Amino acid sequence: MKNIRIVREKQDNCRFNIESYYFVEYESNIHPLPIYPITLNISSLSPIDVRLLLEEVSSNIRFLIESPSELTDYIKKYEENLPINEICLFHDLRTRYIDILEYNDDYIEDNVMLVGFSILEQNVYLAIRAFSLIGLSKFTEEIIRYCKKSRIPIEIKNHIRWIQLEQSMLASNNIGINDICNGFLLKTLDNNYCNIFLDAFSRIDFQGYLDKTFYDKVINIKGHKIKIRELNQFTKYFSPFWKSEICVKDTSKTVLCLHDELINEQSINNLVYTLKPHLMQYYQLHWFEDFCSHIIKNMNIPSFKLINIHAGRQFNFFQNGNPEDTREIDIVIGVEHEESFKIIAIECKKTLSDNEIKLTNKKIKDKILKSHTNIIDAYIHIGCFNNDVEFDKSIDGTNKKYKQNIIQLQDDPKAIDAPYYAFCITSIQDFVIKMKHVLNDIFKQW
């Protein structure tokens, strides 16, 4: 795809230049940065006031044109004759005025931005075209900080840090789940059945099957007492098997046989149940991740707003194309709470263990913290079952426990520490309570 970059030497395919900055077209795998809109709720400004306000935002700003101009002047001069599908610099800003500025500091140079703006009755609409994501991020952060201090209300449609995150995201190769798996997933998410499934899964993970005792257990569904074996909404996902003992030399092994292949007479009473093979595969590989992302998407926690979510996506935070630096994040969410926005990565593990947490945190250090992007504010490890994790913190003195600590690269001064939280769930309600507490803690403490 076509993109535009800024160089300091004149080139043939230069679309526009100002001072010694040349805007040249090139073929790239990277998408051009989207125009970043910001609305300032401020009235009675003239075009010159908008420039002076921007200048006040940071001492690192230098304007490259004498004064703001009508955008149409630039469109006429540089883009009037461009083919319609061609990438443009000015045309799609769709504002009345334009100013061109440079925002450089110790860490970023040649960071030129085209700032389109329109002055409306009650507000000023800015449309920023940048050529460096870090440059755009720093500039918008300064604007937000300035507006906060000057009590200028501000409206932002897309959080710049989420755009930054998406720039590091690789193309998706996720294949959607089939209807059977989806039906199974939705049933496990049904509050009436969730706990039965969780109980069944823990037995399957522990011994590989459900036995007669489990199937004969009487449960209460919507006020009706019923045996699990009579609960078709549950049993339809399971198949019966014969359980047999096979003697091998001095030991014996337990095997499950297909229900129409009885090995011996003794097994006839040993009927057990487990997930059908294709569901077993889905359950082992993807179910818990899908289960968690469904709950998170539908969570309704007052004052916390889920703005963005991606599940099962791969990222390269170094943006170097090196597959070894790729990191898959099970779920990543952008959450807004009390004017603050945070990006949180969630790792879902069916069985959570200390070792699992250590390994995942090591990967976070090597593939995320080391990149110095500092995009992700916190990490959460969620488990369906607990192996050996000691959850040492309690939620409001209740028996609901979780663990919290810090992931850090001590020897790297540019890597900012991030907190991690870990908890296991016992029900959907338990999941939401713990998630709410953890989110609260992240926003309050971090």
Next chain:
Amino acid sequence: MNKKILPSDCKTMFNDRLSMLSMKEIGIELKHFAVGTAPECPSFLVNQDELKKKIIDKFSNFFDRDKNQGLEVIFLKSNYGNGKTHFIRTIYSFLCNFENVLVKQVSLKQEKTDLKIKVLEGVGQRVIKQCATYFVDSAFEEVKNNEKDAILLTLTEILSIDFTLAELLYQATRSENISVQTQAIAILKGNYIPGYLKTFRIRKDDLNNEFYFNVIRLICNYLYENNIYLVIVFDEYEHIHSWKDTQARNTFFSDIKYFTDNIDTFKNLFFIFAESEAADSTTEIYDDPAYVSRKKSLTHQIMDISSDAEIDRLYKMIKTRFEKYYEISLEDYSEEILKKVKDDPQVKTNSNYRNYTQVIMRILEQYRNKPLKCKKVKNNVADETSLSKTKNTKPVGKISLADKWKASSSISKKTMLCEALEYILENSNEIIIDKSKRAGIYKTQKDDIVKSYIIMVTDNPNKTDFIKKYNYAVKYGEENKIDIIKVLYPYKKGLGSRSQYDNVIFYSVDKVPNVLEKIYMGTKTVENVDFYLEQFRAGC
């Protein structure tokens, strides 16, 4: 904060801001200490009590209409690594919180820096335009005539300026051409290109020193009338000594002299020049001896770390942050850690502030990585949340504080009371000049009055014990020429009345945890320590 500054706000300028920090900010600050760099917004500044007091007084007067004498100029000088940047960033970040204070940081690295232009750079074009609008509108109000000539004439009359400046002010405000407006503002700011001068038919010579001093004077008037203050921090002043252009350096010095000769003209303006000790700072003497003597009276030295008490205070501040961040308590190892810090070759070679912070961090890390020895503080999350809002949060939760007090031996109780007292004193205007936690004695000074606080703890308070210890305290006071002694002794009925022992606080043992909690939750500066300690008194 985002409110208008009051003179009394300045007292909190150097307060510990730990309770306001998020964990992320604490983590970043600790990283700065480990690397040896100054945090962007430091959350504390220990030691330098005398200098801190002077600066607080200066700013309190500066922001006080009745006491403001006009322009304030100070030079902050320090050896490399002694916390100069930390110091000015603390002031800078504090002042940034107020909506009517404009704070700018300007580097003097560049050769041939014109001070006037740097001031205007600090002011910014927006304020220049607001200032121009203010005066042009005022002139219009005066003459009630929208004719340009009438306004220009009025401007020259009421502001005592020439027509060139009046024209530029007028064009910056009233021109309908954006380009002309921009050019006028750029000339007023001093960063114009020569072509702009043609627009207004002015010569370069018109834009002389007098012109720019006049612009700054008008801006100061505007700031004063609108209750706005401008503080400019000029960093890296030492670079001036290496300027090759003697003329530029002399102009710089004479500009400072001009400003300081006319402090009343340049109201609401505060200059802080931050300077590291340079190898060659003799240029000032050769270039301008008069300037040197003036500068001397305006210079304040950031002192080196010179005493154990100062090291202890720095250690305590870093340790508190470290403990909160990692949720551990290293109190039991403090003596060991401090000894290691003081014996470390890095500080023995160069005992500056930077080296101390680095060494303290390194040794704290060593102790953190000894998990069996370190006692983890198991705070209830709810307690953590409530404590996180407090100032100088101690690494103990509400429940554990009461439990800790209950379970403590009398020696540990004494330590807890000593720490609380030390905390109170640090937030007061009394300076600790000597202390012994073991003996429970803290010696302080305020103005010329030396005071001793003597903390007594016993599991069996009784009249005989009290009289014996009280007499010892009185004797100690006499022998050590202490002006005032204040004794804390556990309350028991029949020990003596308040009027009998007016320098004794009989404290309620049961009340202590609650009082400690209150103290650590306190957000104000302690104005009167005696009054504050009354909280401990039984029956209060």
